[in-house]
Amino acid sequence: MEQQNTRMNMADIPFEKLEKAGIDRNFVSRMESRELTDFLNGFRSDKLYTINARINDQDYKIPAKIRLQQGEDGKVDVKVHPIQRLFVPDEYLGHKFTKEEKGALLNDKNLGKTVELTGRDGKKDTYYLSVDSKTNELIPLRAKHIQVPDKIKGVALTSEQKEKLAAGQKVTVDGMLGKNNKKFGATLQVNAAERNIGFSNFKQEKMQKSEDLKPEKSKGAKPKVG
DSSP states (O other): OOOOOOOOOOGGGOHHHHHHOOOOOOGGSSSSSHHHHHHTTOOOOOOEEEOOOOOOOOEEEEEEEEEEEEETOEEEEEEEOOOOOOOOSSSEEEOOHHHHHHHHHHHHOSSOEEEEEEEETTTTEEEEEEEEETOOEEEEEEEGGGOSSSEEEEEOOHHHHHHHHHTTEEEEEEEOOOGGEEEEEEEEEEEETTTTTEEEEEEEOOOOOEEEEEESOTTTTTOOOO
């Protein structure tokens, strides 16, 4: 699969290191196009992979996400992100969490608003913040990387809905078209870990029967004669 416009390319992937870690070099051929593009841009893999790990002279196989990281010398290394205990620190990248913010991350897995964080490059920017549902890591995403569309699943968003989504808040949208043109409603919110607008609290909407759309007839009433 040939990918363009990525920070790294297939030739940069350190397959030998991955094979030593227990990952078959053919894993990239099983990635979907978007997943591979994200992987070559340095984002964590969508899937968990079984990694060989040695802890206290004992060999283990642990599930983890993997990520490519390119050094200043251009050399590409593999970073491993194993599953960890869900924990929200008091401070993260220069932001001190309130009790309410900690609760949102622990319960909803999303902060529910944008915050100013200091990136690893030392620069401050506006970020979304979520918890990776597979590894329990805190994942920041610069707000500029999310563009709220005018329409989602066939429903035109109002200005208020777009503003709330852009601010990281929850928005309920009804009448969206799913598979087989079935309408559904859901709660939408930016998910920094998935780098998209996530859906939750699905509800299937009942289709109106054709009989329900006809005007009701008055029982026993006779038409008036003028």
